[in-house]
Structure formats: C-alpha cells, structure tokens
Amino acid sequence: MTCSVFAEENEQQIEAFLQQKTNFQLINHQKLWKDTLDLEFYPFDTSKWLKFSPITTQTDGFFFCCLKKIS
Numbered sequence: 001m002t003c004s005v006f007a008e009e010n011e012q013q014i015e016a017f018l019q020q021k022t023n024f025q026l027i028n029h030q031k032l033w034k035d036t037l038d039l040e041f042y043p044f045d046t047s048k049w050l051k052f053s054p055i056t057t058q059t060d061g062f063f064f065c066c067l068k069k070i071s
Contacts, residue, residue: 005053005061014049014065024067032066 002009018024030047033039043057044050049065 001065002063003061004063005051010051010063010065011049014067018067023071024069027066027068029064029066 004010014026018026026048028047029044029050030042033042033044033050049063052059052062052064054061
C-alpha cells in the first residue's frame with residue numbers, strides 16, 4: 001500500500017516484483033472487495049489492484065495491491 005497514485009511507484013513496482021518472484025500471484029481485488037465489504041459496486045477499472053484518487057473515489061490518493069505467495 002502506498003499513498004501515491006503514480007504508476008512508477010505502484011503498478012510498475014508490482015509488475016517488476018512479479019517478474020522476479022514467480023512464486024507470487026495477484027489476487028482478485030474485485031472479489032476481495034465484494035467478500036470483505038459485501039458491496040456489489042466496485043469503483044475501479046481493474047481487479048489487479050485498488051487505486052483510489054480524489055477524482056474517482058473522492059478520497060486521498062492511495063494504491064493497494066495484495067499478493068498471494070504460492071508454493
């Protein structure tokens with residue numbers, strides 16, 4: 001999680017990490033959102049991570065990505 005909306009600090013870091021660490025995978029954030037919050041509305045354009053911004057979610061800028069370690 002970061003308090004940034006810049007791809008260089010978020011998405012690009014996750015993608016680079018996943019290229020190096022093949023024993024990790026992205027979880028489905030849309031499913032996590034629904035299961036955790038019990039909300040049908042998902043305000044993001046991808047299930048790979050959550051990116052909050054003042055424009056799209058009326059919040060401060062945040063980035064969240066959850067990874068799962070696999071054997």
